[in-house]
Amino acid sequence: MATVGLKSVRKSFGSAEVIKGIDLEIEHGEFCVFVGPSGCGKSTLLRMISGLEPITSGDVSIGGEVVNDIGAADRGLAMVFQSYALYPHMTVRQNLSFGLENINTPKPEIAGKVDEVSKMLQIGELLERRPKDLSGGQRQRVAIGRAVVREPRVFLFDEPLSNLDAELRVDMRGEIAALHKRLGNTMIYVTHDQVEAMTMADKIAVLRSGELEQFGTPLELFNRPDNLFVAGFIGSPRMNFIEGTINTDGGTSLSLTTEETVPLPSDGCEFGEGQTVTLGIRPNDLRPTDGGFMSMEVASVEQLGTDSYLYGSLKNGTAVTIHSPGQTSVSPGQTIEVGAGTDAMHLFDTASGKTLRRD
Amino acid sequence: MANAIAFLTRTRGRNGRWDWTDWVSYGYLMFGVFIIFGPILWLMMSSFKTEADIYRYPPKFLPHVQETVMVDGYDDPLPLYSIVSGEHKGRTLAQLRRVGLVAQMIDPRNPDERLKVNISDREAIESVGFAFGNYTEVFERFTLLRYFYNSTFITLVTTAIALIANSMAAFALSKYQFRGRTAILMVVIGTLMIPQTVVLVPLFMVVRELGLVNNLWGVIIPSAATPTGVFLLRQYMLTIPDEILDAARMDKASEWKIFWRIILPLSAPAIAVLAILSIIWRWNDFLWPLIVLSENEQFTLQLALNSLQGESIIEWSYLLAMTVLTLLPVTVVFMFLQKYITTGIASTGGK
Numbered sequence: 001m002a003t004v005g006l007k008s009v010r011k012s013f014g015s016a017e018v019i020k021g022i023d024l025e026i027e028h029g030e031f032c033v034f035v036g037p038s039g040c041g042k043s044t045l046l047r048m049i050s051g052l053e054p055i056t057s058g059d060v061s062i063g064g065e066v067v068n069d070i071g072a073a074d075r076g077l078a079m080v081f082q083s084y085a086l087y088p089h090m091t092v093r094q095n096l097s098f099g100l101e102n103i104n105t106p107k108p109e110i111a112g113k114v115d116e117v118s119k120m121l122q123i124g125e126l127l128e129r130r131p132k133d134l135s136g137g138q139r140q141r142v143a144i145g146r147a148v149v150r151e152p153r154v155f156l157f158d159e160p161l162s163n164l165d166a167e168l169r170v171d172m173r174g175e176i177a178a179l180h181k182r183l184g185n186t187m188i189y190v191t192h193d194q195v196e197a198m199t200m201a202d203k204i205a206v207l208r209s210g211e212l213e214q215f216g217t218p219l220e221l222f223n224r225p226d227n228l229f230v231a232g233f234i235g236s237p238r239m240n241f242i243e244g245t246i247n248t249d250g251g252t253s254l255s256l257t258t259e260e261t262v263p264l265p266s267d268g269c270e271f272g273e274g275q276t277v278t279l280g281i282r283p284n285d286l287r288p289t290d291g292g293f294m295s296m297e298v299a300s301v302e303q304l305g306t307d308s309y310l311y312g313s314l315k316n317g318t319a320v321t322i323h324s325p326g327q328t329s330v331s332p333g334q335t336i337e338v339g340a341g342t343d344a345m346h347l348f349d350t351a352s353g354k355t356l357r358r359d
Numbered sequence: 360m361a362n363a364i365a366f367l368t369r370t371r372g373r374n375g376r377w378d379w380t381d382w383v384s385y386g387y388l389m390f391g392v393f394i395i396f397g398p399i400l401w402l403m404m405s406s407f408k409t410e411a412d413i414y415r416y417p418p419k420f421l422p423h424v425q426e427t428v429m430v431d432g433y434d435d436p437l438p439l440y441s442i443v444s445g446e447h448k449g450r451t452l453a454q455l456r457r458v459g460l461v462a463q464m465i466d467p468r469n470p471d472e473r474l475k476v477n478i479s480d481r482e483a484i485e486s487v488g489f490a491f492g493n494y495t496e497v498f499e500r501f502t503l504l505r506y507f508y509n510s511t512f513i514t515l516v517t518t519a520i521a522l523i524a525n526s527m528a529a530f531a532l533s534k535y536q537f538r539g540r541t542a543i544l545m546v547v548i549g550t551l552m553i554p555q556t557v558v559l560v561p562l563f564m565v566v567r568e569l570g571l572v573n574n575l576w577g578v579i580i581p582s583a584a585t586p587t588g589v590f591l592l593r594q595y596m597l598t599i600p601d602e603i604l605d606a607a608r609m610d611k612a613s614e615w616k617i618f619w620r621i622i623l624p625l626s627a628p629a630i631a632v633l634a635i636l637s638i639i640w641r642w643n644d645f646l647w648p649l650i651v652l653s654e655n656e657q658f659t660l661q662l663a664l665n666s667l668q669g670e671s672i673i674e675w676s677y678l679l680a681m682t683v684l685t686l687l688p689v690t691v692v693f694m695f696l697q698k699y700i701t702t703g704i705a706s707t708g709g710k
Binding site: 052071072077078082083085086087098099102146150 | 621
């Protein structure tokens with residue numbers, strides 16, 4: 001069983017603490033994605049799991065066994081690097097067999113494994129070439145092949161698709177997901193692209209400046225974000241945030257800073273009268289309707305045929321995006337009334353950023 | 360080949376017309392070729408000249424030899440002269456001997472009649488010819504092969520040790536994080552600022568204490584590790600991405616294996632450059648071998664060349680022939696290795 005566990009893991013470079021105590025349990029066979037803006041420590045965390053980066057304090061365990069003092073090569077992991085890190089002076093075959101040679105695998109067995117993996121990844125005809133003669137996608141496959149051939153317990157991917165063009169990225173995304181299905185290994189995947197995270201992951205860990213913001217399935221994160229950061233980070237386009245104050249009418253309505261009043265959900269949330277809160281509504285939950293609770297001045301309209309996006313601002317200048325299915329008759333410059341159902345509203349405490357949802 | 364010629368004879372002006380920039384640049388380049396290649400060409404030509412030819416004034420570029428003739432009754436070939444004035448004007452005579460201003464000469468077709476000719480009345484008959492004797496005699500008169508062996512041994516062993524030691528130091532200084540790394544690098548580079556002449560005496564004392572005087576190893580060991588080499592290789596190794604090393608570590612390669620299988624092959628261009636430099640430096644090294652090696656048996660080619668310069672007599676013809684022989688190996692090495700200076704193989708494989 002290849003579970004991966006992190007227990008109050010910390011990392012400091014000198015006086016700068018980059019990982020500030022992370023607890024995480026990844027189940028066997030799970031595809032877990034670490035996502036976050038650049039500089040949030042996700043790659044460092046991955047390197048700490050791999051053993052390439054020593055941890056300052058805490059425990060990393062793989063398969064229930066603490067591996068803090070076990071070298072990178074002996075943890076039973078394989079890693080795919082952002083730059084692929086293929087050995088430039090070796091052929092594809094040598095690249096694939098280098099790791100097996102180092103653990104003294106017999107030659108015929110190496111040849112067998114290399115053939116099997118190259119067939120699986122369709123790189124059979126590239127075996128005698130050198131990395132410089134391969135395209136980006138082919139290099140990516142070879143890099144994955146080099147990881148697969150060693151039959152690791154856990155795969156680590158460090159932003160493997162960031163050097164590919166958009167179309168190839170979608171293809172490789174599908175292939176990595178298919179690979180996961182076929183091999184059934186635990187995989188940890190680092191990316192800054194939340195679309196990649198949403199499409200591939202069983203579980204997503206959202207990180208920000210060295211801290212774990214939320215860990216859960218993609219839909220959990222989308223539907224029940226724990227805080228403003230996760231709410232804004234997951235989902236495209238971004239969630240709309242409008243600040244306001246809870247009215248002293250028993251907590252049934254909210255005064256926005258635009259001096260408009262919004263009815264609040266009757267249950268599920270916990271707040272006090274007079275509390276400053278942030279209302280979050282996803283662009284696809286916000287609709288142009290007569291009698292809506294806010295008015296919005298439309299600045300631009302994107303018509304994609306099947307969908308349309310309206311960009312504009314509220315009375316106080318807060319930027320707002322609306323994503324409505326189908327085509328729209330709204331034109332730029334128009335002022336429209338918008339509204340949303342109370343079940344589509346997310347409420348956060350403005351000061352702490354925490355959700356006010358009651359679980 | 361045709362492409363190369365077309366490339367080398369490009370001009371800025373079109374249709375065979377030369378722009379003024381063509382004149383200037385070709386003129387400048389030809390001047391450079393003349394400055395650099397002229398002395399070497401002169402040396403090569405002079406090495407084929409006889410001792411007398413070298414001292415000729417005004418000097419001639421091509422080596423000349425005087426024509427000779429075999430005359431019955433004389434064992435050695437006699438030098439030929441044409442007579443330009445006096446009573447024998449227009450005849451071609453061979454010289455028997457010269458006494459003061461008068462030469463005793465004979466007509467090769469009539470060897471019995473001896474003629475007296477004023478030396479200002481005659482001119483030597485010469486033609487272009489190469490005195491290969493300089494080269495063969497150098498081999499016969501000196502233990503050239505011994506010197507050649509000494510030079511080669513010192514050059515190759517020093518270069519091999521230098522490449523291994525320097526690349527290992529460079530690997531550590533470029534790819535490992537440890538306390539004092541910068542300080543060590545500074546010390547290594549700092550030694551570049553100390554002139555060799557300053558450390559000559561203490562170095563000699565160390566070598567003497569180790570009993571390496573008059574031993575080839577006394578030349579090899581002090582010059583094996585060079586700060587320039589460490590610095591050059593370190594700068595190159597810094598360009599090798601760390602991710603490749605990480606990948607190798609994940610592939611369970613030991614640090615030694617990473618050095619041997621990953622770092623060294625990827626640093627090949629820099630190592631080739633260092634190898635060329637080291638070979639040239641060691642081959643041409645003079646001062647340090649001169650101090651350490653005092654027995655003729657242990658001389659390198661450079662020391663042997665120096666020993667040809669006597670206090671009062673310098674045998675230029677041998678000296679020049681030996682100089683050419685000394686130049687040849689480094690030139691050949693440079694020809695074969697210079698392409699590595701410009702090629703790089705580590706630039707791809709990443710993104």
